[in-house]
Amino acid sequence: MxxxxxxxxxxxxxxxxxxxxxFMLLIFFLVTTSMDSDKGLGRQMPPMDPEEQQEIKDVxxxxxxxxxxxxxxxxxxxxEAAQIDNSLRKKLRHFIIEKGRTHIIELQVERNADYDSYFxxxxxxxxxxxxxxxxxxxxxxGKPFVQCSDEERDEITGQIPQRIQETSLxxxxxx
Numbered sequence: 121m122x123x124x125x126x127x128x129x130x131x132x133x134x135x136x137x138x139x140x141x142x143f144m145l146l147i148f149f150l151v152t153t154s155m156d157s158d159k160g161l162g163r164q165m166p167p168m169d170p171e172e173q174q175e176i177k178d179v180x181x182x183x184x185x186x187x188x189x190x191x192x193x194x195x196x197x198x199x200e201a202a203q204i205d206n207s208l209r210k211k212l213r214h215f216i217i218e219k220g221r222t223h224i225i226e227l228q229v230e231r232n233a234d235y236d237s238y239f240x241x242x243x244x245x246x247x248x249x250x251x252x253x254x255x256x257x258x259x260x261x262g263k264p265f266v267q268c269s270d271e272e273r274d275e276i277t278g279q280i281p282q283r284i285q286e287t288s289l290x291x292x293x294x295x
Contacts, residue, residue: 144293179224185215188228193237204240212248216280227286245284252280 188196195202202208216223225245229238251266256276257265265276 155232158199173219182220183219183222184224184226185228186226186228187241188230189233189237189241190230193234195241203242204237208241209244209248213252216248216252219281220235221281223283225284227284228289229286230289249280249282253277256280277285 186196186198188199190196191202195197195204195208197208198274200212212225214223227245229243253276254265256279257263257272260276261268261272265273268276
């Protein structure tokens with residue numbers, strides 16, 4: 121006699137909790153993963169008033185420090201070779217103190233200059249202003265600049281204004 125074979129059925133998997141587990145894993149990885157932050161420069165541009173005409177003023181060349189950033193990260197300060205380091209920051213601080221509120225830092229950047237050099241140059245400029253404002257806050261109020269009230273910070277910022285003119289130059293130095 122022939123025996124009839126029993127068919128074995130494959131047991132089904134209960135997948136109701138699979139979506140819950142997937143969702144929990146997704147949340148876990150989103151919370152624990154660190155996102156790279158973009159490099160950037162925080163600048164607040166003056167508001168544009170279409171009715172307001174900007175007047176052209178003659179500037180005393182003695183009150184202007186010209187920083188020229190070229191391809192490959194080479195830098196000149198008033199046509200003299202310089203490095204983007206602490207010595208540049210010291211020059212900037214000395215210049216800002218010497219010329220006072222009427223100083224101008226003219227930043228000329230060639231279009232083919234690399235962004236890393238530009239970013240490091242901007243950091244040195246911002247740090248120079250930050251150090252001067254910090255010293256002024258300590259001298260005048262006996263506390264760090266960040267702990268000063270809004271009025272105190274405005275007064276110090278008025279004494280040490282950030283006066284930067286930025287120009288983008290073509291490959292051979294023309295605007």
